Amino acid sequence: MVFYVLAKLPEIQEKVREEIYEVVGDKDDVSYEDLTKLHYLSQVIQETLRMYPPTARTNRTCTEEIIIGGIQFKPQFTFSVPVYVIHYDERYYPEPEKFDPDRFLPDEKSKRDPLTYLPFGYGPRNCIGMRFADLEMRMAVVHLIKRFNFTPANDAPDLPVKINTSSLTRTEQVLYVNAEKI
Ligand code: HEM
Numbered sequence: 796m797v798f799y800v801l802a803k804l805p806e807i808q809e810k811v812r813e814e815i816y817e818v819v820g821d822k823d824d825v826s827y828e829d830l831t832k833l834h835y836l837s838q839v840i841q842e843t844l845r846m847y848p849p850t851a852r853t854n855r856t857c858t859e860e861i862i863i864g865g866i867q868f869k870p871q872f873t874f875s876v877p878v879y880v881i882h883y884d885e886r887y888y889p890e891p892e893k894f895d896p897d898r899f900l901p902d903e904k905s906k907r908d909p910l911t912y913l914p915f916g917y918g919p920r921n922c923i924g925m926r927f928a929d930l931e932m933r934m935a936v937v938h939l940i941k942r943f944n945f946t947p948a949n950d951a952p953d954l955p956v957k958i959n960t961s962s963l964t965r966t967e968q969v970l971y972v973n974a975e976k977i
Pocket residue numbers: 848849850853854913914915916917918919920921922923924925927928
């Protein structure tokens with residue numbers, strides 16, 4: 796998804812590429828240290844996961860009775876946390892359909908409740924692979940953006956791309972990008 800977004804937003808793609816050249820330069824051997832310095836790339840990945848979270852909702856089962864906001868939850872009740880809906884709530888993300896990596900600048904991020912950003916879930920049973928996935932995504936973008944310029948293929952739909960959220964999220968149509976060697 797991130798390559799599609801970058802193909803559609805060439806200024807953001809260029810900014811990501813510039814940061815990668817500054818931090819990594821020409822070397823092929825990208826270290827963990829290098830990846831931790833790619834702050835703008837991290838913001839782009841976070842914004843991609845806000846708009847296109849692979850999991851649209853996550854479920855929990857109550858172990859004990861509790862009342863939250865006047866709603867009574869009994870033991871064994873199962874309920875869904877609507878991740879996708881929360882990520883598009885204007886109270887937390889003004890103009891939610893706009894792709895804006897600056898929402899994840901440290902200052903902006905610190906103004907929001909952490910429960911408003913849930914691509915990896917939350918709490919003791921959140922995603923165990925979160926950090927690994929983050930590093931993998933950064934590494935993939937670094938190697939590909941260094942070598943290729945991405946542009947939208949013919950008839951590529953505009954952003955935001957329509958998403959089917961019935962189970963794991965997926966785009967309603969197949970998305971293609973052109974990759975041109977730099
Ligand atoms: C972008 C990539 C990924 C996303 C968006 C993602 C998202 C999620 C979400 C939303 C949950 C449920 C968390 C909750 O209910 O609070 C979850 C659970 C889990 N994920 Fe991921 N995940 C990703 C990659 C990975 C990877 C790479 C691994 C393994 C290497 C992994 C392993 C797991 C496991 C084992 C759980 C269950 C944890 C538990 O029940 O205690 N995930 N993930």
